Amino acid sequence: MAGAKPWSLVLIVLFMMSLSSLVNGAGDNNNNDEGLGASFIFGYSLVDAGNNNYLQTLSKANVPPNGIDFKASAGQPTSRYATGRTIGDIVREELGVPNYAVPYLAPNSTGKAIVKGVNYASGGGIMNSTGSIFVNRLGLDIQIDYFNNTRKLLDDLLGASEAKDYISKRSILSITIGSNDFLNNYLLPLVSTGHRIFGNPDAYIDGMINHLRNQLTRLYQLNARKFIAANVGPVGCIPYQKMINQFKENQCVDLANKLAMQCNRQLKSLLSELNGKLQGAIFVHADVYDLVMELIAKYAQYGFTTAGRACCGIGNVGQFSGIIPCGPTSSLCDDQDKHVFWDAYHPSEAANLIIARQLVYGSTQYISPVNLKQLRNL
Numbered sequence: 001m002a003g004a005k006p007w008s009l010v011l012i013v014l015f016m017m018s019l020s021s022l023v024n025g026a027g028d029n030n031n032n033d034e035g036l037g038a039s040f041i042f043g044y045s046l047v048d049a050g051n052n053n054y055l056q057t058l059s060k061a062n063v064p065p066n067g068i069d070f071k072a073s074a075g076q077p078t079s080r081y082a083t084g085r086t087i088g089d090i091v092r093e094e095l096g097v098p099n100y101a102v103p104y105l106a107p108n109s110t111g112k113a114i115v116k117g118v119n120y121a122s123g124g125g126i127m128n129s130t131g132s133i134f135v136n137r138l139g140l141d142i143q144i145d146y147f148n149n150t151r152k153l154l155d156d157l158l159g160a161s162e163a164k165d166y167i168s169k170r171s172i173l174s175i176t177i178g179s180n181d182f183l184n185n186y187l188l189p190l191v192s193t194g195h196r197i198f199g200n201p202d203a204y205i206d207g208m209i210n211h212l213r214n215q216l217t218r219l220y221q222l223n224a225r226k227f228i229a230a231n232v233g234p235v236g237c238i239p240y241q242k243m244i245n246q247f248k249e250n251q252c253v254d255l256a257n258k259l260a261m262q263c264n265r266q267l268k269s270l271l272s273e274l275n276g277k278l279q280g281a282i283f284v285h286a287d288v289y290d291l292v293m294e295l296i297a298k299y300a301q302y303g304f305t306t307a308g309r310a311c312c313g314i315g316n317v318g319q320f321s322g323i324i325p326c327g328p329t330s331s332l333c334d335d336q337d338k339h340v341f342w343d344a345y346h347p348s349e350a351a352n353l354i355i356a357r358q359l360v361y362g363s364t365q366y367i368s369p370v371n372l373k374q375l376r377n378l
Contacts, residue, residue: 039092039101039117040150042143043176044131046346047088048121050079051138054105059123059134063327065312069336069349072100079103083311083336084349088119088174090356095376104146114153120146125181126208126215133184140177140215144222151222164223168280172226172375173219178267179235181208182259183345187235201259209266213274220278226375228359228367229271230286231264234293239310240344249308252296264289284375286367291358295340295351302354304340311339311348 041047045059053062060079061067067077069084080086085093089100101117102109109118124131124139131137138146154163186204216227235241236256245253264287271283299307311333312326326343333339337350347355360372370378 038115038171039088039097039119039174040147040171041088041101041117041119041121041174041176042140042147043121043174044125044180045081045121045123046179047086047119047174047176048079048081048103048123049086049088049100049119050103051105051119051122053079054103055122055136055138057123057134057136059131059137059325061326065328065330065332066326068332081343081346082349082352083342085352087176087352087356087359088121090353091174091360091372092117094357094360095373104143104150112157114150115157118147118150121176123180123184124177125185126177126212127181127185130181130185133188140175140212144215144218147219148222167223168225171224172228172372173224174228175216176230178208178232178263179260182232182235182256182263183240186259187241187256201262205259205263205266208263209270212267213270216270216274216283217278220274220281225281226284226378227282228284228286228372228375229267230288230359231267232260233288233291234296235260237293237296237307238345239308239313239341242308243344249306260289282370282375282378284367284370284372286359287365288355291355291366295354299340303338304350305335305338307340309339310341310343311336312343 041049045052045061048061050062052060061081062077062079064077066082067073067080067084068075070076070078070080070082071084072078080089092100097116099116101119102113104118104120120138120143122131122138122143123134124137124142126140128139128141130139151163151167154166157163158166186201216229219227234252234257236253236258241247241253241256242249242251247253268285271285274281275283295302295304296307299305310326312330314330336342336348339348340351342348358366362371
């Protein structure tokens with residue numbers, strides 16, 4: 001359940017550079033056709049590659065059957081909340097880089113490994129209080145603190161001038177975050193009571209967007225210039241929300257989706273504001289909400305048999321396998337690639353693949369003003 005919440009206000013910050021020659025210390029070559037060289041990934045459990053495994057937290061995915069489709073680990077758990085690869089993993093592959101960004105808290109996140117990419121994602125959110133039910137998690141403020149540490153190490157590795165150029169011209173920051181701020185905060189039964197009493201939805205979402213504005217500006221001040229920000233997905237359609245609200249398999253929770261859409265409108269305005277205000281920056285907007293709604297509404301056309309029931313869960317303890325996180329005692333479907341959702345919160349690798357390819361190659365219907373392949377080459 002790792003700060004586990006799917007389709008998020010997903011700000012996706014993919015720190016990409018295109019020169020494997022530079023990654024290997026080979027000099028300055030501007031041929032961006034060589035593919036993505038590094039990814040700096042910020043966010044929550046949707047893109048976490050293992051940071052929660054190094055925290056004393058109630059939210060971990062380091063047990064089977066998580067990772068059952070992850071070829072690089074021969075189907076063993078990788079601390080990813082998915083059957084296999086996350087969206088961030090697939091994006092790297094599609095842009096030409098087979099290696100995955102190392103989790104910041106992992107012991108091997110040192111030396112040249114950080115030049116190839118770092119993943120800061122965990123189970124927190126935009127707001128520092130989000131995810132407190134898990135005891136420990138990395139919110140976006142802390143993730144940016146860690147990026148600042150990485151930034152200093154890059155100065156040491158590449159030299160201050162070249163590191164600045166590397167960050168500003170050859171990299172993309174990917175941030176996928178926001179849905180936890182609703183699911184593990186504002187919409188959380190009992191725990192969220194204070195938020196609802198003292199802050200109406202307008203005030204809460206305003207607070208999220210204002211805090212995010214400061215966070216993105218801080219990344220800009222650390223020389224980041226290329227960003228991709230994905231909005232919050234239809235959180236009211238995940239199995240967890242269907243279960244706790246006692247909805248049918250083909251229904252979505254209206255309140256949760258309305259909050260997501262309200263937040264998404266303000267996010268889009270924020271990105272436009274920053275594009276005009278922060279000189280030299282480009283903020284790409286990924287409309288994950290509409291993309292995922294399309295996938296859910298037309299799941300059969302995409303080759304799925306269900307978009308309402310999770311593949312992995314505790315049998316009949318809760319409709320749609322929507323309460324207990326996926327683990328060794330969970331019941332498992334026979335065709336996880338036919339399920340949009342792997343567990344109560346997270347998509348399957350098959351769904352991640354569709355989403356990631358839309359981000360890399362898609363039209364302005366879902367990602368604008370450019371897609372990730374175009375952003376990489378700017």
